[in-house]
Amino acid sequence: MFKKIGGIHIGEYDDHKHISDYKEILDFLSPEYIYVPLVESGSICEVRVNEGAHVDIGDVVAFRTGRFALPVHSSISGTVVSCNKKMWHSSGKMVDCIQIKNDFKETRNEESFKKIENPTPDDIKQLAQSKGIVGLGGSGFPTFVKYNVNKKMDYVILNGAECEPFITADYRLMIENAKEILKGLEYIMKAVDAKSGVVAIKKNKTEAIQAINNAITELYLKNVKVLELKDEYPAGYEKYIVQRVTNKTYKALPAEVGCVVNNVSTAFAMYEAVELGKPLIERVVTFTGYGLNNPRNVRIKIGTNVSEVIEKIGSYNTKYNDLFLITGGPMTGATMYSDNVCINRAMGCVLVLPKHEEKATEPCLGCGKCSAICPMNLTPTEIKRVFTIKDTKLLEALKPNKCIQCGLCSYVCPSRIDLTEAVGKAKAFVMKR
Amino acid sequence: MSDRKFILAKGPYIRRADFGKLNTKTMMRDIIIALMPLMLFAWIKNGILPLANGTDGTNFYTMIRPLLFIILGGGSAYLFEALWYLFFLKEEKIDKNIVKIKPFKKAWDTYGIIPGLMLAMILPVNTPIWVMLLGTLFAIWIGKMIFGGFGYNLFNPALVGYIFVMTAFYGVISGNGGYLNPSETVDIVSGATPLADFKNVLSGAETLESVISTHGGSLWKFFLGIRSGSLAETSALLCIVAYVYLVIKDVIDWKMPLAYVGTVFVISYIVGAFTGYASTLKFALFNVLNGGVMFAAVFMVTEPVTNPRNDFAKIIYAIFIGILTITLRFLSDMPEGASTAILFMNMFTPLMDVSCAKLRVQESLKKRIIGYGIYVLIALAITVFVILKLTL
Incomplete structure (x- = not known):
């Protein structure tokens, strides 16, 4: 059945865009180190350089394997320090990274920067x-x-x-x-x-x-x-x-x-x-949230360490002791344990929020706002209940695998129930079978 | 490399409930606010006005009684809930830790007051206070706490208490004056409420016009709420005000009351057409404006805990309550149908939730049509049954 996908209006100031949207993009293109993660969207990347080797900007340092093969370029010139440096990754795990030390000479690999006149x-x-x-x-x-x-x-x-x-x-x-x-x-x-x-x-x-x-x-x-x-x-x-x-x-x-x-x-x-003719070596990342002194957008070299950028733009707000560091948006992002996170190609936002007052979850009120808001027409409360009693056949009929994990059900829940998490678990359970 | 450590959590990291805009507390607060004009109206109509008019037998106590009755209802419900926590449910589990419950704080946090207020508001005006207290005890303990408290009850607690009081103490209540407040006792000679007299219309002993004229003269008065009936559910106008307020505050689903009232209107018009009122809307309007239909539409049908969670199931649920209200009203001995109909449909809430959750994501159009078709067929069957029963 055709249904217009609905959504929810998050108010003018509740969407918190006003804290960074008036500032120009800041260029921060000279990081000390870059870290190229060897995993991208779940596919393994092959290493194409040796430790100690010299690389120029645009050199292919890794190659994504699998169905969608794709080169990964170095965004700075310098020497490869290590090929298995452990760094935090936006997936929430520690992954192997190629660590490259910047020599600030900005030498380019002209082969990678070649362009085509009048492209077909x-x-x-x-x-x-x-x-x-x-x-x-x-x-x-x-x-x-x-x-x-x-x-x-x-x-x-x-x-x-x-x-x-x-x-x-x-x-x-x-x-x-x-x-x-x-x-x-x-x-x-x-x-x-x-x-x-x-x-x-x-x-x-x-x-x-x-x-x-x-x-x-x-x-x-x-x-x-x-x-x-x-x-x-x-x-x-x-x-x-x-x-x-x-x-x-x-x-x-x-x-x-x-x-x-x-x-x-x-x-x-x-x-x-x-x-x-420029390969993908730079991108704009929003560094925002009330845990930062100076939230703004920064154009960075891909692979830069998050902590280095945050130092550069004005560090953390000292008012708060406990902070969340979230890669991605506030609805779908993942919290990080440390700020030594490599910025990969797909990461668009680093959000630092003060820890909010922990409020207890109340029992489900049954208001049905989660089901009314769901863009995929799911019924999160039913999925959560059926997943708890492990009724596999019924769970499959409720199609938790259609969930896009937008986070709206948890967002609207007046009782602060972690519905998105529960549906996500049910989704993983159904997909595995 | 910095060595600052951060806290881990699960997303989303912003919640609407945390802005203080729409969480369980504000929702319950808004429901109480929406009830207030109705309480005030009940007090003025049943307490202040008879005294001001100098009706016989009124004194300060009869003036204050309606307000006292409602406050006692809410207060006793809160107390009974606290007592349950004090005696029976002493500990609860929060995040795998066993925590000792503070009874009086817990009873406040689980909104024990609301079923009590609602029960007091839908009881007849002259219900003895001790009967009402027994009713709230039954409503809170049997209707709510026995299932595990707030959020777990299958049946609407206020209506559980209402049915208990009406079946066990109906004689006591009518002996004490029933539905009529002091000034109505003087004015109205026969019958009690318009709905009770409505039985005579169905049996053909009286016409609709004569019933309306006995009870005030026009439907307009019914709309404003100047008629005999339960304590605080008479004013359709104030129910609409409450509806608008609750919809603006996003507490209730705007579709449910409309579906319910609309069904009552349509079905009663059809039945009315078969019994000789085809040319006038009066028969249908009479049914919408009388009894607890408007109050139930705003506060009982939409009661979040006991109605379905699923968006589509909510509407089906409201329509079925509408059909059953008419069925019970026309075919049973009891004057009021809404409360029984709601309790009856509460029973099917879990079933409708599962079936509609499945239908909503069903990709095959054929299966979806069959699924919804079953609901439509049941609804049609009940309607046809009522019409046949009344006309044959």
Whole structure:
């Protein structure tokens, strides 16, 4: 049955974007060390360098194996210190990393920075792979896979919704680099032979909409328009945006209904890759939260240690003793035990929050707000109950595997029950069988 | 490399409940706030006005009694809940630790007061206070605490107490004056409440117009709540005010009261059409405005603990209560149908939750139509049964 995916309006000041959205992006491109994690989205990466070797910017230091092979480039020049340095990773585990010490000489591997004049669609697809472009919105899904479609696409949709509270990286990027983003969009449209392009932005982000609209007139783009989304969470959910644009739903991939969905920062990376020949070595990360003295967006080299950036932008707020360090947004992110976390390609936000007053969980009131809010039509309370009594057959009928773990059920629960966690466990249990 | 350590937790890290906007406490507070105008109206109508009009037999005690009655209802319910914690449930488990319960604080945190207030509000005006106290004891202990307290009760505690009082002490209550407050005793000669007289309409002994004229003269008065009935559920207008307030505060689901009242309206119109009132809406409006329909729609049908959690099940549940209300009202001996209908449907809440949770994620359209079709068929069958029973 067709149902419009709904969401919830997280108030103007409850979404906490105002603490970082007015500050310009700060460049911090000279870290002392970088750490290249040898795991990406669950796939193992092969090491391509030896300890002690010298690397230039753009050297391929690791190669992602598996179905979606993709190179990982070094973002600085220097010497490889270690190939199995343990670092915290945004998955919440410690992983092996290649540790590279910066020599601050900024020498480039010109082979990796090679660009193609007047690229054909196939060239662009090729570049998306060889420059190591992945989805920068948080998934880390290799971008070239999305472009390898057999049929003609109708739309290329740039997702600039950034619906999670606190995060403002895409918002700042749209204001400061609107033209570059649209040029990137043009390349993507060329690659998949799409008729029109759409930039989806939440309607309360007027400055970003203004900037994109100005850039559209400046570049004379006739077939690109801005789609204003409702100010709600999860407005940036891929299915939701595709539904808004095409009025169609799909099962697994948006290509089924003729859409390619990319994040705006991915489009920016595509622009850099095609126009400047630059591999994916930099990205904008939001450092925000009330535990920081100076929350803001920072353009960093991929692989930088989080603690180094936080030192650089003004350290932690000394008012609070107990802090959470969260990689990713406040709804879906994971807490870290230490701030020695390597920033991987898919990480868009580091959130430092003071520990809030621990309030006891109350019994389920039965108000049904979790079920009313669920974008996937699940009934979290039932799933939690059935999972506790381990009724496997019934649990499968309730389809916890459809959960997208947006965190809304826990967010709205008036009794503060950890429903998202419970459904997540049930999902893992069902998927394993 | 820094060596600062951080705390680990599970997401999401921001909760709406923590902003103080919508958590269990504010929801329960809002329900009490929504009840207040109704309490005030009950006090003015049943206590202050008879004294001000100088009706025979009124004094300061009859003036204060309605308010005292409601406050005692809430207070005694709180006390009985605390007593249960004092005697029977001394410890509880929080995060695998056994913690000793502080009875009076715990009873406050589990909102023992609300079922008591509601029970006092839906009892007849002249219920002796000792009967009401027995009712709250039964409501809290049997209706709520025996299941494990707040959040675990299967049946609406206030209605459990109500049914207990009405079956065990109906004679005592009517002997004490029943539904009529001092001024109504003077005005109304026959019968008690409009709904009690409504039985005569169904049997053909009286016309609807004559019943309405005995009890005030117009449906407009019923809407404002100037009619004989239970203590605080008479005013449809104030129930609508409470409904708007609770919907704005996002405490209750806006669809449920509408589905319930709408069903009562539609079914009673259909039944009315078969019994000779096809050209007028009066028959249907009479049924919506009388008895506890409006009060039940806002406060009882939407009672969070005992209604289904699933979005779709909620509406089916409300529609079924509507059908059963009419069924019980027209076919049973008791004047009021809403309370029994709600208790009856409470029983099916877990079943509807599971079946609708499954149907909601069912991908095959055919299975989904069959699933919802079963509900529709049952609803139609009951309606047809009522109509046949009344007309044949």
